[in-house]
Amino acid sequence: MKQKTQVDDIDRERYDFRFDEDPEAMLASGITPEIIEEISEEKGDPEWMRKFRLHALEIFARTEMPNWGPSIAGLDMSNIVTYIRPKSRMNTDWNDVPTEIKETFERLGIPQAERESLAGVGAQYDSELVYHNVRREVAESGVVYTDLESAMHDPRYAEMIRTHFMKIVPPTDHKFAALHGAVWSGGSFVYVPAGVHLEIPLQSYFRLNAKGAGQFEHTLIIVEDDAYLHFIEGCSAPKYYEAGLHAGCVELYVGKRATLRYSTIENWSKNMYNLNTKRAIVEEGGRIEWVSGSFGSHVSYLYPMSILSGKGAHAEFTGITFAGAGQNLDTGAKIVHAAPETTSHMDTKSISKSGGISTFRSAVTVQENAINSKSSVSCESLMLDGLSRSDTIPVMDIRTDQADIGHEAKIGRISDDAVFYLMSRGLDEQRARAMIVSGFADNVSKELPLEYAMEMNNLIRLEMTGTIG
Amino acid sequence: MKQIRVNQLPTPTYRWLGVNDAIAELPEAKSAEPCFTAPDGIEIKNCDLQSDHILSESQNELSSFFADSCTFSYLITGSSEQPLHVQIPNNGSNFFFIHAKSDSKITVIMHTQAEHNAFRTQIKADPYAAIKLVQIIRNGKSVSDIDADIAENAHFELVQIFLESDNAIAGTTVSLKGRNSVFTSNIGYLLDHNNALDINLNIIQNGKKSESETDVKGVLRGSAKKTFRGTIDFRNGASGAKGAEREDVLLMNSHVQNKTVPVILCAEEDVAGSHGASIGQIDASHIFYMQSRGIPEDRITEIIAQSKLGSVIRAIGDPETERSIYLAIGKEDPDE
Numbered sequence: 001m002k003q004k005t006q007v008d009d010i011d012r013e014r015y016d017f018r019f020d021e022d023p024e025a026m027l028a029s030g031i032t033p034e035i036i037e038e039i040s041e042e043k044g045d046p047e048w049m050r051k052f053r054l055h056a057l058e059i060f061a062r063t064e065m066p067n068w069g070p071s072i073a074g075l076d077m078s079n080i081v082t083y084i085r086p087k088s089r090m091n092t093d094w095n096d097v098p099t100e101i102k103e104t105f106e107r108l109g110i111p112q113a114e115r116e117s118l119a120g121v122g123a124q125y126d127s128e129l130v131y132h133n134v135r136r137e138v139a140e141s142g143v144v145y146t147d148l149e150s151a152m153h154d155p156r157y158a159e160m161i162r163t164h165f166m167k168i169v170p171p172t173d174h175k176f177a178a179l180h181g182a183v184w185s186g187g188s189f190v191y192v193p194a195g196v197h198l199e200i201p202l203q204s205y206f207r208l209n210a211k212g213a214g215q216f217e218h219t220l221i222i223v224e225d226d227a228y229l230h231f232i233e234g235c236s237a238p239k240y241y242e243a244g245l246h247a248g249c250v251e252l253y254v255g256k257r258a259t260l261r262y263s264t265i266e267n268w269s270k271n272m273y274n275l276n277t278k279r280a281i282v283e284e285g286g287r288i289e290w291v292s293g294s295f296g297s298h299v300s301y302l303y304p305m306s307i308l309s310g311k312g313a314h315a316e317f318t319g320i321t322f323a324g325a326g327q328n329l330d331t332g333a334k335i336v337h338a339a340p341e342t343t344s345h346m347d348t349k350s351i352s353k354s355g356g357i358s359t360f361r362s363a364v365t366v367q368e369n370a371i372n373s374k375s376s377v378s379c380e381s382l383m384l385d386g387l388s389r390s391d392t393i394p395v396m397d398i399r400t401d402q403a404d405i406g407h408e409a410k411i412g413r414i415s416d417d418a419v420f421y422l423m424s425r426g427l428d429e430q431r432a433r434a435m436i437v438s439g440f441a442d443n444v445s446k447e448l449p450l451e452y453a454m455e456m457n458n459l460i461r462l463e464m465t466g467t468i469g
Numbered sequence: 470m471k472q473i474r475v476n477q478l479p480t481p482t483y484r485w486l487g488v489n490d491a492i493a494e495l496p497e498a499k500s501a502e503p504c505f506t507a508p509d510g511i512e513i514k515n516c517d518l519q520s521d522h523i524l525s526e527s528q529n530e531l532s533s534f535f536a537d538s539c540t541f542s543y544l545i546t547g548s549s550e551q552p553l554h555v556q557i558p559n560n561g562s563n564f565f566f567i568h569a570k571s572d573s574k575i576t577v578i579m580h581t582q583a584e585h586n587a588f589r590t591q592i593k594a595d596p597y598a599a600i601k602l603v604q605i606i607r608n609g610k611s612v613s614d615i616d617a618d619i620a621e622n623a624h625f626e627l628v629q630i631f632l633e634s635d636n637a638i639a640g641t642t643v644s645l646k647g648r649n650s651v652f653t654s655n656i657g658y659l660l661d662h663n664n665a666l667d668i669n670l671n672i673i674q675n676g677k678k679s680e681s682e683t684d685v686k687g688v689l690r691g692s693a694k695k696t697f698r699g700t701i702d703f704r705n706g707a708s709g710a711k712g713a714e715r716e717d718v719l720l721m722n723s724h725v726q727n728k729t730v731p732v733i734l735c736a737e738e739d740v741a742g743s744h745g746a747s748i749g750q751i752d753a754s755h756i757f758y759m760q761s762r763g764i765p766e767d768r769i770t771e772i773i774a775q776s777k778l779g780s781v782i783r784a785i786g787d788p789e790t791e792r793s794i795y796l797a798i799g800k801e802d803p804d805e
Contacts (some may be wrong), residue, residue, distance in 0.1 A: 066484075067481065067484070068480070068481040068482055068484070068489070073718045167554075188618065204741070257576040271479055310610040314651070316744045319792070334483075351482060361482060361483075361484055363482075363483060365486075368723065368724075371723075383735060383738040383740075384738065385738055386705060386708075386736075386738045387741070388736075388738070389734075389735065389736050390735045391480065391734045392481050392732065392733045392744075393478075393728070393730075393732050393734060394482060394731060395482060395486050395728065395729070395730050396485070396486055396727070396728065396731075396746060396748060397486060397488075397726075397727075397728050397750050398718075398720065398726070398727045398729075398732075399725070400720070400723050400725075401689075401720035401722055401723050401725055402720075402723065402750055403720070403748070403749060403750070404748075404749035404750070405746070405747070405749060406745075406746070406748075407729070407731065407742075407744070408734060408742045408743070408745045409731070409742075409743060409744050410741075410742070410744070411703075411733050411740065411741075411742040411743070412740060412742065413740075
């Protein structure tokens with residue numbers, strides 16, 4: 001008798017631990033002008049930012065919810081707490097971080113990773129950063145890696161923040177961009193001067209500990225001409241029954257001939273609505289490389305966007321999405337070719353099991369002036385049972401004749417021929433199937449630093465038994 | 470003139486792309502009769518959509534328009550190896566119900582070259598039946614709506630060619646309900662000037678081991694605009710089903726606008742679905758090769774544009790109709 005392949009859900013034990021909530025300050029739930037004023041006062045915003053927040057709130061109030069994508073009816077904004085300050089100010093030494101918060105990040109492996117493989121680390125707990133540090137030699141090269149609030153108050157960077165903050169993701173972009181503009185808190189600011197190559201990555205880790213809360217960190221990265229940066233973003237939260245919300249925003253500015261690699265391993269708990277917005281603008285000859293693993297969340301809307309504004313700019317998106325029971329993960333990417341000779345490539349994989357819904361959604365637009373541009377998109381979906389769904393919804397909008405655009409997509413189950421081939425080479429069936437599923441995620445793991453690839457492979461702890469039905 | 474929202478993408482996407490639906494302008498209903506040239510074995514009779522209970526289950530705003538406004542509605546039955554030719558009238562709204570009973574075969578070739586018309590074709594293929602529908606849509610404004618139900622081991626073949634249509638809207642929904650039911654389609658378009666074409670092809674695969682294959686080829690010149698939405702929708706239970714879709718677009722002017730939306734929706738594990746799209750300019754090596762054979766460049770682009778539609782034209786299977794299409798696209802010797 002045939003037996004269905006068994007693929008376990010992602011093991012979340014490492015992420016689902018939690019400590020009792022004991023914040024120093026916690027605002028009331030809901031989104032009102034009074035709450036926005038309180039956030040602004042808590043953070044000591046300059047006047048322009050206070051006005052910006054209130055204006056974004058007006059936009060939020062008048063903007064409709066998206067009428068496409070997964071349902072977010074379970075998200076009651078009036079129950080979301082938008083600001084929680086932990087009992088810790090930002091530190092540059094882990095020993096100064098309160099014990100429970102420090103233990104949280106130790107269990108997530110952050111201090112160890114910092115010692116072994118990172119040039120700098122930022123750690124956010126609920127609404128505020130509790131740790132930020134960068135290696136001395138990196139700081140001496142002129143690289144700035146700090147929390148966004150500090151940068152906004154520092155005369156050296158204040159104007160830079162003002163001229164870049166929410167300029168490529170304006171609050172008018174969509175309802176949750178407007179919400180972010182009103183209630184944002186925490187996040188990182190990175191500045192890499194012209195010509196500086198940062199050989200080892202920086203990492204920011206975002207942890208949401210409180211239940212029924214939102215996290216709205218803002219990441220702003222400026223990589224100047226001819227510079228290189230690899231930035232890693234990680235995020236997780238323990239599981240609660242109340243819905244949580246992540247509506248962060250990432251804005252990336254990539255200078256001429258510069259390269260920015262932005263890697264994300266997203267593992268929010270399955271009560272989270274992940275409505276994050278990420279966008280990069282790339283100048284002449286620059287490169288943006290997105291590497292993305294989406295494993296957590298109850299509902300995700302996540303489509304990093306690359307605007308190729310300079311001649312010869314290039315974008316790459318490599319992603320994997322794993323949707324298990326109770327998850328509806330709508331992920332993909334958007335690329336705008338807005339200059340001549342720009343190029344882009346998307347390579348995505350998705351796995352659906354146990355009733356999980358995975359949707360690949362993309363847009364490639366080539367504007368009239370983007371002559372001699374090229375783009376290729378490849379997406380592949382693996383269905384592991386008949387309870388799940390896997391959809392692909394790509395769009396190509398091409399407005400010049402001098403472009404070459406290719407798109408390929410496949411959907412299916414584990415190939416019996418591939419299993420047969422591996423078995424003919426001496427593997428038992430269980431190992432053969434495990435190897436095929438692990439290999440399916442290879443496009444992402446090979447793009448990550450070794451330690452993170454291992455972490456991702458641990459995340460997909462796949463156990464295979466029997467034969468496929 | 471009535472305007473209604475049509476060609477809805479089965480699952481909407483980003484609003485800013487403007488691909489979630491289209492607006493169709495429908496002609497005022499007039500008493501315009503189509504002209505039939507029927508072979509032996511094919512029977513055509515007037516029918517009443519309401520009392521004959523032939524409206525399909527999937528009603529929408531457009532099908533309601535046809536149900537309410539069509540003065541002339543026709544039931545086409547029988548079986549023949551030869552095609553039935555239908556000339557669609559100008560400024561009319563017509564309804565055709567093609568019903569192929571078990572083991573029968575019907576081929577219908579519809580021609581339209583009108584200023585403005587709208588027509589709906591409802592297809593019902595009983596077990597082991599075969600229906601082939603060819604639509605040649607030229608010039609003017611037109612709205613074609615097709616709704617097909619295909620039973621087990623039945624085959625529906627669709628060939629659509631759009632030539633310099635001012636504003637053509639084509640919506641097709643095919644339900645492969647029966648085991649081993651098959652749908653194949655060849656769609657071609659040659660658009661120029663300010664021509665506009667909006668296609669929505671929605672293939673719903675319910676039947677086990679059902680198969681669909683779609684091949685779209687097109688050429689855009691001038692300031693032509695085209696949107697092609699192609700959806701393969703594997704429903705739960707369609708085990709062993711296969712679906713493939715491909716669009717190949719040649720862009721020949723810097724003012725053209727091409728939107729391609731190849732969607733796969735999948736709620737069944739045991740299926741194989743694929744889609745592909747290739748959008749671009751003429752390969753420089755092809756031009757170089759043909760120039761080296763003494764062919765001038767403007768003639769080369771014509772030849773390449775004509776050859777792009779060649780496989781779609783050959784799929785018509787009626788030599789006279791194929792010849793007329795070749796002449797319409799400027800091929801010097803259509804018998805070549």
